[in-house]
Each structure stands twice: as C-alpha cells, then as structure tokens.
Amino acid sequence: MRSRSADRERGGVTAEFAVALPAIALVLAACLASVQLVAQQVRLTDAAADAARALGRGESAGEAGAIADRVAGGAELSAANDGQFVCATLTASGAGVLAVIELRAESCAVTGGR
Incomplete structure (x- = not known):
C-alpha cells in the first residue's frame, strides 16, 4: 500500500x-x-x-597565404620583414556562435637560405 506523501511527490524527478x-x-x-x-x-x-617558413625561404606572400589557407582556411595573412627575420601574422574569426571572437597567431622565421 502506498502512502499519500508518495503520491504527492510522484513526478517530482x-x-x-x-x-x-x-x-x-x-x-x-x-x-x-x-x-x-x-x-x-x-x-x-x-x-x-x-x-x-615559406616567407623565410623567399616565397611570395601569395604563396605563403595559399599555404596558410590550406591549413587554417580563411585566415588573413600579414607579413613583416626586418631583414634578418620575417614574421607572419594570421587572424581569423571564430566559427558559428563564437564568430565575434578574433583569433590571432604569429610566427617568425629566419630569412634567406644557407
């Protein structure tokens, strides 16, 4: 036999x-x-x-951008060269709901070859 309190709590979970x-x-x-x-x-x-690395080997910014696009897809490339080092900065927005968040990554490489 069930109690009345059990009937009142039925469906609570x-x-x-x-x-x-x-x-x-x-x-x-x-x-x-x-x-x-x-x-x-x-x-x-x-x-x-x-x-x-591509810019450090002497490739053009377009070629380096194509390389970056294959990996990151849709990132914007900007490059800076100070003579000894070349730096690549990629910026992209987040995906979906997080599109308002801007992502940024920078990497530098030594210019020229051996």
Whole structure:
C-alpha cells in the first residue's frame, strides 16, 4: 500500500530534470564550442609557422597565404620583414556562435637560405 506523501511527490524527478535539462545543454554546448575554438587556434598557429617558413625561404606572400589557407582556411595573412627575420601574422574569426571572437597567431622565421 502506498502512502499519500508518495503520491504527492510522484513526478517530482521528472519536473526537476525538465528544469535542469536546458542548463545542462547550455553548458555542454559551451564546452563543445570552446573545444572547437581551441582546435581552430591550434590550426591557426600551425598555419602561421608554415607561412613564416615559406616567407623565410623567399616565397611570395601569395604563396605563403595559399599555404596558410590550406591549413587554417580563411585566415588573413600579414607579413613583416626586418631583414634578418620575417614574421607572419594570421587572424581569423571564430566559427558559428563564437564568430565575434578574433583569433590571432604569429610566427617568425629566419630569412634567406644557407
């Protein structure tokens, strides 16, 4: 035989779950978006290093930009040369909801060959 208090609490877990589910989904979405943003930053850093090495070998900015575009996809390249070093800076915006966040990576390489 059930008690009356058990009948009054019936469905309480379902109601609490329904209230908590949107918050859990929001936290999960934020975690996934931040992982995607970090992965994009890593790709951007690798692309900046590749572009700096290409510029250091004497390739044109267009060729270095094409190399960076293959790795990072859609990043904007700017290069600076001070004679001994050449630096490549890539900027890109985040993806999806995080498009308002600007990502930036810079890498430098020694100019010239051996």
